[in-house]
Amino acid sequence: MSEAMRGRRRSPRDLVGGTAAESWSLRFDDRELPAQSGQSIAAVLWSAGILAWRTTRETAAPRGAFCGIGSCYDCLVTVNGRPNQRACLVPARPGDHVTTQEGTGHDDLAV
Amino acid sequence: MTTSPSDLAVVGAGPAGLAAAVAAAGLGLSVILLDAGERPGGQYYRHPAPGLGATRPEALHHGWSAFASREAALRAHVSAGRITYLPHHHVWTVTPDSGESPGWTLHAVAGPDEDPATVRARAVLLATGAYERQLPFPGWTLPGVVGAGGAQAMLKGGLVLPGSRVVVAGSGPLLLAVAGSLAAAGARVPAVVEAAAYTGYAAHAPALLRNPGKLVEGATYGGALVRHGVRLLTRHAVTEAHGTDRVEAVTVARLDRDWRPVPGTARRIPCDAVAVGHGLVPQLELATGLGCATRPSPDATVALEVDAGQRTSVPGVWSAGETGGIGGAQLALVEGEIAAHSVAGRPVPARLARTRTRLRAFAAAMAGAHRPGPGWTGWLREDTDVCRCEEVPAGRIREAVEDLGARDARTVKLLTRAGMGWCQGRMCGPAVAALAGTDPAPDRRPLSCPVPLRHLAALPAEPPAALSPELP
Numbered sequence: 299m300s301e302a303m304r305g306r307r308r309s310p311r312d313l314v315g316g317t318a319a320e321s322w323s324l325r326f327d328d329r330e331l332p333a334q335s336g337q338s339i340a341a342v343l344w345s346a347g348i349l350a351w352r353t354t355r356e357t358a359a360p361r362g363a364f365c366g367i368g369s370c371y372d373c374l375v376t377v378n379g380r381p382n383q384r385a386c387l388v389p390a391r392p393g394d395h396v397t398t399q400e401g402t403g404h405d406d407l408a409v
Numbered sequence: 410m411t412t413s414p415s416d417l418a419v420v421g422a423g424p425a426g427l428a429a430a431v432a433a434a435g436l437g438l439s440v441i442l443l444d445a446g447e448r449p450g451g452q453y454y455r456h457p458a459p460g461l462g463a464t465r466p467e468a469l470h471h472g473w474s475a476f477a478s479r480e481a482a483l484r485a486h487v488s489a490g491r492i493t494y495l496p497h498h499h500v501w502t503v504t505p506d507s508g509e510s511p512g513w514t515l516h517a518v519a520g521p522d523e524d525p526a527t528v529r530a531r532a533v534l535l536a537t538g539a540y541e542r543q544l545p546f547p548g549w550t551l552p553g554v555v556g557a558g559g560a561q562a563m564l565k566g567g568l569v570l571p572g573s574r575v576v577v578a579g580s581g582p583l584l585l586a587v588a589g590s591l592a593a594a595g596a597r598v599p600a601v602v603e604a605a606a607y608t609g610y611a612a613h614a615p616a617l618l619r620n621p622g623k624l625v626e627g628a629t630y631g632g633a634l635v636r637h638g639v640r641l642l643t644r645h646a647v648t649e650a651h652g653t654d655r656v657e658a659v660t661v662a663r664l665d666r667d668w669r670p671v672p673g674t675a676r677r678i679p680c681d682a683v684a685v686g687h688g689l690v691p692q693l694e695l696a697t698g699l700g701c702a703t704r705p706s707p708d709a710t711v712a713l714e715v716d717a718g719q720r721t722s723v724p725g726v727w728s729a730g731e732t733g734g735i736g737g738a739q740l741a742l743v744e745g746e747i748a749a750h751s752v753a754g755r756p757v758p759a760r761l762a763r764t765r766t767r768l769r770a771f772a773a774a775m776a777g778a779h780r781p782g783p784g785w786t787g788w789l790r791e792d793t794d795v796c797r798c799e800e801v802p803a804g805r806i807r808e809a810v811e812d813l814g815a816r817d818a819r820t821v822k823l824l825t826r827a828g829m830g831w832c833q834g835r836m837c838g839p840a841v842a843a844l845a846g847t848d849p850a851p852d853r854r855p856l857s858c859p860v861p862l863r864h865l866a867a868l869p870a871e872p873p874a875a876l877s878p879e880l881p
Contacts, residue, residue, distance in 0.1 A: 308595035310568035314463035336458030341567025349552035349571065349655055349682075356800040360654060362552050364797070364836075366559030367452055368445070369540040371831030372797060386563070388521070389447075389458070 325395045326351070333390045340366070340373050340385035343396075351375050351385065355401040375399050414512045415439045415493070417752050418530035420500050420695060423451020424476070424738040425730025426536030428745030431482040433534075434491040436753040441528050442483075442492055443517060445499040445858075449480055451538055452558065453738045455565040469565050469590055471626065475742055495519070498526055499858045503533055503695050503726075513725065516868075518860060525864045532725050532752050535696050535713075536745060537857075539689035539731035542710065543836050544579070544785050544843075545803070547793045548650030548659075549685070557587045557686035570596050572682030576659050578602035578647040580779045581688040585630035585641075591684065592637035599678050600640045602647055602661055604668055604687070605779045613774030620771040622739075646670065648788040650683055659683055662788070669784030688779055689735045690839065694854040696732060699723050703851040706734045708776035709839070711851045717762065718751030719744055727752055736772035740765065786843060795844070796837040798830020806844045818842045818850060 318334035324342050325331075333342040340363040343351055350360035352374050363386045364372040373385040377396055381403025385396075415438075419430045422444035430442040442449075450456060454476040456466040467473035486492040498517040506512045512531045519526040541558040548554065555563075555571050557579055563569050574597045577588040588601045610617060617624060634641060642661065648670050649660040663674035691712045693703065702714040702722035712734035719727045729748040730741030743764045750757050789795070791804030809815040809824040818834070818841045821827055827841050828834030833854050834841070842849040 307573075308593075310564055310570065310594040313468045313594050314457065314465045314568065315468075316462040316464035318462050319460045335460030337461065337567045337569075341563060341569045344563060344567070344569040344571060354800055359550060359800075360552050361550065361797075363555060363563065364559055365541060365556045366562035367540065369832060369835050370556075370797065374831070386559075 322392045324390050327396075327398055333392075337390050338386055339375060339377065339383075339388050339390045339394070339396055342390045343385065351396070352399045353401065358400070374403070376403050414506075414510065414529035414531050415441045416530065417441070417532045417534060418443065418513065418515050418528055419534045419536060420444075420503075420515065421451065421536035421538055421730075422446065422449040422494075422496070423536060423538050423730065423741065424453055425538070425732075425741035425745040425748075426451070426534065427476075427479050427483065428742040429534050429536060429729055429749045430492055430745075431479050431486060432746045432749035433752060434486040435482070436749060436755060438491075438749075438753055440486070440492045441495065441530060443495045443498040443500055443515065443528065445497070447496050449483060449494075449496070450476055452562060453741075455562055457566060457568055461568060463568070468593070471586070471629075472738060475738070479742075493528075495526070495528070497521075500695060501856050501858050501860050503699055505699075511725070516864070518858065518864065523861050523864075525867060532727065534719075534727040534729060534748050534752065535701075535721075535732055536728070536730050536741070537692045537695060537732055539691050539735060540835055541686040542688045542690045542839050543685070544687045544781060545793055545795050545837070545840050546646075546648055546650065546788050547790050548652070548656065550794050550797055551650050551652050551656045552654065553652065553656035553681060554650050554683045554685060557584055557684040558689070560682070560684040561587045561590060564590060564594055568594075570594060570682075571684070572680070573597060574599060574680045575682040575684055576600055576602060576647065576661075576678055576680045577684045578659070578661075579686040579688075580604040580781065581686065582627070582630075582775060582779075583686060583689070585627070585634065587684055587686075588639050589630050589633035589637070592639060593633065596682075598634075598637065598639045599680060600642050600661070601634065602645045603641065603643045604646045604664055604781070604785070606644045607778070610774060610778050613770075613777070616770040616774040619767050623768075623771050646785070646788065647683060647685065648675065651677075656681065656683055664782070665784060666782065667784035668782030669787045687781060687839075688776075689731060690835075690849075691732045691735065693732060693852045694857040696721060696726070696728060697851050697853060698855060698857075699726055701726060701728070705848060706776055707773050708735060708780050709848060710735065711849055718757060719748035720751060734769070734772060735776060736768055740768040740772060743768065781839075781843070783843070795840050796825075796827035796830060796834075798832050798836070799826040799828075801825050801827040801837075803844065806841060810845055815845060817847050818845050821845050
């Protein structure tokens, strides 16, 4: 039986029930992503299917959330111009502008 | 500091710390509970923020009532002024107080603005938990490859999945729980790929038979997997993740007894995410900074040495839960309560002592069964990044060991920068130690999280013990 025939698959929301107190849009680079109150920035990006929001210093490889608990620092992101924020820990807030972080996020300090 | 010290400061509001704080307050102690997270529960009882409006958070948990009752007790003790609960406080070091009132000062960074915060207490209980052990493989830095615990944390806390078709791989009982919850939340899980053989448990039959609850728990997870059509491949490993911008498939191979991939057994499984983890590593930096003695665990991690009252080797410092060796939430709850009695100078109830002995025996059996075999390094390629932060490939680490004579992870770090990046070796530490041919050494990180320099500058001129430059 195909996915379509069975209808929509279950979601995490179906499992825990309820609805978010508030929904809004989070600005990520040039996109607007649906966000719910109580989600971390990483959770907002994952729910939009975005798994990478940083490039590494040495090889500019894409990276996103890995450990999910603030230990690995792979999910660093620039939030409202402030680089190196751990997206898995920082709650998304209305009005935030999240931007892909390149390297250390401190290119402005390069000489 | 002008405030008078509390009787007890508990670091960590996971199962161990939460149980300890609530029990200690119930025994009449004044308690400060500090936690890096926004809500109590730690990683195990991580749950959505109230704003997400989940009406059945327990659907993502095993043993939720044990948490719910203690959370209610926490709230009651906080209202009654018996517990000061400080969420969003990451303790970065603990220093002994000098002078006439012996005790401890805990230094924390607090809130999104990383404000400095210090608290004082006559006794300290470290319940700092654990993080996931990772063994690298080619492609493990691709987006879509995430920690198994990480996928679980993002699901429990943010109600999100990394993909719609998720292979769960690595070793340890957490994999079954992760696969079960990912499937229950709507992901397809083509396979759970477990490097160990469950027959490893057979050698420990007495410990298993004394823990019917744990067997039922295992059977529950097993039943959930069967219901969701998840295949369990034991003695197999993901030896490569494929894709360019994100993972598109994995190669899975059979392992020999030493975890060496068996030639000719590789096959490809399409997927859009991989949740991977090889057990947990006790998080010890605050304890080792204070000089607490450690011991090797059967799973090849390092844990704290504690006595029957959960005392560490440093007088005035207690520890409970995963810091004393990985053993799960139920054991952590029991050890937290034992520590509370011990700090309060009360005898440890026999029931708690018996339960701990039984669960510790089970934990040891489990740890031994999932200890990584030496052959896992056989799936690394020379260009496989081992250190994710500094992007140090296996070839450079092998060069440091074979050509430059490095004999331990610390020397490898100095020669290659592996372990010198943001995560301070938390992700690559066990792998680098294995490549250096040694067992992992106890954590030696003078700061347990990034600290603004202004906080360090504000410390007293006398350097605290944890910051003194006596390293091996």
